Amino acid sequence: MDVIVAGDRAGLVKARHSLGIGPSGATLALVPTMGALHEGHRSLIRSAREQADHVAVSIFVNPLQFGPNEDFSRYPRTFDVDLEICADEGVSIVFAPSADDMYAKDRQVSVSAGQMGTIVEGAFRPGHFDGVLTVVLKLFNLVQPDIAVFGRKDAQQLAMIRRMVADLDVPVSVVGAPTVREADGLALSSRNRYLSPHERHTALALSRALFAGARGRTPAEILGQARAVLDAEPGVALDYLVLVDPATFTEAENGYQGEAVLAVAARVGATRLIDNVAITL
Ligand code: AMP
DSSP states (O other), X not given: OOOEEEOSHHHHHHHHHHTTBSTTSBOEEEEEEOSOOOXXXXXXXXXXXXXXSEXXXXXXXXXXXXXXXXXXXXXXXXXXXXXXHHHHTTOSEEEOXXXXXXXXXXXXXXXXXXXXXXXXXXXXXXXXXXXXXXXXXXXXXXXXXXXXXXXGGGHHHHHHHHHHHXXXXXXXXXXXXXXXXXXXXXXXXXXXXXXXXXXXXXXXXXXXXXXXXHTOSSHHXXXXXXXXXXXXXXXXXXXXXXXXXXXXXXXXXXXXXXXXXXXXXXXXXXXXXXXXXXXXX
C-alpha cells in the first residue's frame, strides 16, 4: 500500500478516515521525527508496526525547540529519501506540516516542562523541552495515535514526555525503544552527517566512555571510569556527564539502587552530540 502524505490538518483527517482509524476501528502508532531518517528511526517504525494496525511518521523540524545559536537553519532536510524509507518500512501516513500550519502567528499558549526541563540537557538548552513538549502535544492532538514510540537515545526527552502524559492526562501510551548504534558504537543521529571523518573518530569517545562507565559498580566508579575516557580525548568538549534516575533526571548519588542512566553531551568540532546507556545499580 502507498504512503499517504498529509501536508496539513485536513490531509491528516482524510488519511485517518480512509484507513478506518478511530475509536472502534484500526489502531494507530505515531513516530514523531525531524526527518533525515536513519536506521534508528527505522527501528522505531518497526517497533510501532508491531504494536498497531497503522503507523504514522511525522516529519517536522520544530523551530520552537532550537535555541537562537543552534542548528535550525542547517538541520538536514532529506524529505524525498525520508518518504522512500517510510514506504519501505510500511508506514501508512507521513504527516509533514509546514511551520505556518503548526503555529498560528498569534499563538499564546504552550507547554511548560517545569523544573525538570531546566536540568541536565535543559540547563544547556534553555526552553528546549518546552518546545519539544509543545510540539509533541500538538502532534498527539492532531494525529490522535493510540501509542507513540520514542527513542531512548533522547532519554530526558522520553522522561519529559512520560511526565507530560501523566501530568496532563494525555490519552496516548508512550513506548521507549532502544538506541541503535553503528558497529563501532557511535549512536546513530541525524547530526552525525555534520562530522568530518576525523571528528567522527573523535566522537567514538562518547560511547566508549559510556561503556567503560557501565562496568563500574558504584556511582563514583561509574562516573570516574567514564570521565577518564573523555579526559583522554582532547577533541571532545564536554557539556555534562551525569548518572541520573531515568524518570526524574535527578542525580543518582552513592547508595542509589535500581535503574539509572549514564548520560553524556559533548561538542565535537561544531557538532553537539548526546548519548546514554542504562545501568542497573
Ligand atoms: P529526531 O528525528 O532526532 O528528533 O528523532 C526522532 C526519534 O528518533 C526520537 O524519538 C529519537 O529518540 C529517536 N532516535 C534518534 N536517534 C536514535 C537512535 N540512534 N536509536 C533509536 N532511536 C533514535
